[in-house]
Amino acid sequence: MTYAIRAEGLVRRFGDTTALAGVDLAVPAGTVFGLLGPNGAGKTTAVRVLATLLAADEGHATVGGYDVRRDAHRVRQLIGLTGQYASVDENLTGTENLLLIGRLLGLSRRDARDRAAELLAGFQLTDAAGRAAKTYSGGMRRRLDLAASLVGRPQVLFLDEPTTGLDPRSRNDLWDIVRGLVAEGVTVLLTTQYLEEADQLADEIAVVDHGRVIAQGTPEELKAKTGGQVLTVRPVEAADLPTVLAVVGEVTGVDPEVTQTTVSAPVNGPGALPAVVRRLDDAEVYVAELALRGSSLDEVFLSLTGHRAEDETPALEGSPA
Amino acid sequence: MTAATVAAPSAPATPARRLGPTAGLRHTGTLAWRSLVQIKHNPMELLDLSIQPVMFVLLFTYVFGGAISGSPGEYLTFALPGIIVQNAFFATMTTGFGLNQDLTKGVFDRLRSLPVARWSPLAGRIVADTVKQAWSLTLLLGVGMILGFRLGNGVFGLLGAFALLLVFSLAAAWMSVLVGVLVSEPDKVQIFGFTVIFPLSFTSNAFVPTETMPSWLQHWVEVNPVTILANALRGLLVGGPVAAPVLQSLLWAAAIAAVFAPLAVRGLRRRV
Numbered sequence: 014m015t016y017a018i019r020a021e022g023l024v025r026r027f028g029d030t031t032a033l034a035g036v037d038l039a040v041p042a043g044t045v046f047g048l049l050g051p052n053g054a055g056k057t058t059a060v061r062v063l064a065t066l067l068a069a070d071e072g073h074a075t076v077g078g079y080d081v082r083r084d085a086h087r088v089r090q091l092i093g094l095t096g097q098y099a100s101v102d103e104n105l106t107g108t109e110n111l112l113l114i115g116r117l118l119g120l121s122r123r124d125a126r127d128r129a130a131e132l133l134a135g136f137q138l139t140d141a142a143g144r145a146a147k148t149y150s151g152g153m154r155r156r157l158d159l160a161a162s163l164v165g166r167p168q169v170l171f172l173d174e175p176t177t178g179l180d181p182r183s184r185n186d187l188w189d190i191v192r193g194l195v196a197e198g199v200t201v202l203l204t205t206q207y208l209e210e211a212d213q214l215a216d217e218i219a220v221v222d223h224g225r226v227i228a229q230g231t232p233e234e235l236k237a238k239t240g241g242q243v244l245t246v247r248p249v250e251a252a253d254l255p256t257v258l259a260v261v262g263e264v265t266g267v268d269p270e271v272t273q274t275t276v277s278a279p280v281n282g283p284g285a286l287p288a289v290v291r292r293l294d295d296a297e298v299y300v301a302e303l304a305l306r307g308s309s310l311d312e313v314f315l316s317l318t319g320h321r322a323e324d325e326t327p328a329l330e331g332s333p334a
Numbered sequence: 335m336t337a338a339t340v341a342a343p344s345a346p347a348t349p350a351r352r353l354g355p356t357a358g359l360r361h362t363g364t365l366a367w368r369s370l371v372q373i374k375h376n377p378m379e380l381l382d383l384s385i386q387p388v389m390f391v392l393l394f395t396y397v398f399g400g401a402i403s404g405s406p407g408e409y410l411t412f413a414l415p416g417i418i419v420q421n422a423f424f425a426t427m428t429t430g431f432g433l434n435q436d437l438t439k440g441v442f443d444r445l446r447s448l449p450v451a452r453w454s455p456l457a458g459r460i461v462a463d464t465v466k467q468a469w470s471l472t473l474l475l476g477v478g479m480i481l482g483f484r485l486g487n488g489v490f491g492l493l494g495a496f497a498l499l500l501v502f503s504l505a506a507a508w509m510s511v512l513v514g515v516l517v518s519e520p521d522k523v524q525i526f527g528f529t530v531i532f533p534l535s536f537t538s539n540a541f542v543p544t545e546t547m548p549s550w551l552q553h554w555v556e557v558n559p560v561t562i563l564a565n566a567l568r569g570l571l572v573g574g575p576v577a578a579p580v581l582q583s584l585l586w587a588a589a590i591a592a593v594f595a596p597l598a599v600r601g602l603r604r605r606v
Binding site: 061064065066067079084086087089090091092093094096097100101102103104105106109113114116117118119131132134135145147161162163165166167168193194197198199 | 340341342343344349350351352353357360361364365367368371372375376439440441443444445446447448449450606
């Protein structure tokens, strides 16, 4: 198999903090690889090392077969980078932003102009082409940013938290675009703290926490890894919640999670469900809902890291924490 | 057309091992264009570059002129070179401001991920700021001449003044770059600029003759680079001693560059 990205034992320290504590990655060409992890897990540092922006203290990596340190200039000709913060120049128009990149990549004035127009059309930005990017909405800005990283027709695209802060519609639009890119043969390395995003886009996911890859596999493999299923019980009377909690806890042997109306816990083995039903019946608890479902990546994440992933909706700027 | 059809990776030609010899200059030119074309969408910057210098000339000439030199006309001859120097110092802060903006917004990372010469993002910015600097200088001299400022040394004096000021600005830009890489947000570059450049330019003979100040202050005023550069510009533009102040200005420029360029480059390496 040809790997578009390979990394072995990447270590990077910033003072006392170890951002990468020995990361190995292997991304087959033409696939989407998701780096999933909470804020500060080391995802961005990994991308910066692979995109030649940052030197690793230990280990080495290749992109498109070229070493990111020794052959950085070659790697830069193969990659596109879309950062966590939309890195377009806000004081330039959409067209000017793409012209800038085109000219820096050595396109003639005319070719750069054609390429800019082509990309703006492809990303539904033609109407806004002559406006300064600072007037763009978040979604438009992100599309322009993505367009800018595609001017040079890269083989490998790094998307560092591409949908952070976007509304659901813009997020879906961006996902569609990414799927389109992959269909065209681009290899994508995606970092995200959204489990749903990794689930939707990635062929393979590496879960990163504290600078280490703590699990890796397809979304399905990861879900299966944690024993698979979650049992949720909703009693008719909220007053029965303590009883339900005790029963579920005893049967599953873990601390169940409790909301206002439900109790849920991961279960292993086929015996749990009948046991819970029998014991709730003995206790004369009437149940409004009893469900057994495959665990979401959310639970995978929880069981792997011992903490929940970041809240799905990022805090609005300026709102109290 | 959809996004997908515009993204197909180009045929995997063998990428070049390194850049051609002139590529860095081309990149610098493109990046300088970028900094200058920004002005079109950010009229406030043009205001900064144009109205502020003109306002300073008018205010100083007509408000302080009579009190300090007896008449606005005489004061203009004395103060215009000083105003030019102060303006040049303020103008160098644009370099740090723009650089910090690029760093905090992620534009700098985007540029560095491209196969461009490593020094071109900084060089492009400095070239663009030098153009802006020349624009302000032209404007200041133009307004000054409308108000009655006369060149004492003709075209050569004028060209010499231009050249000296640009050389000095290039050196001073390194201080600005250092501030730009050290502070966390662009506005702090502005704040720094005001808190340092105001006292620096006012404790000089840019606006007021040294003799009127207390003697302890005079010691500083005489070695202040603003005084020295203002004296050099007076010599070149109006008349009087030229060689000594020009040489001292160049020494100051060399010293500033020698201290701040390595610090700025180191700071930038650490930051990115």
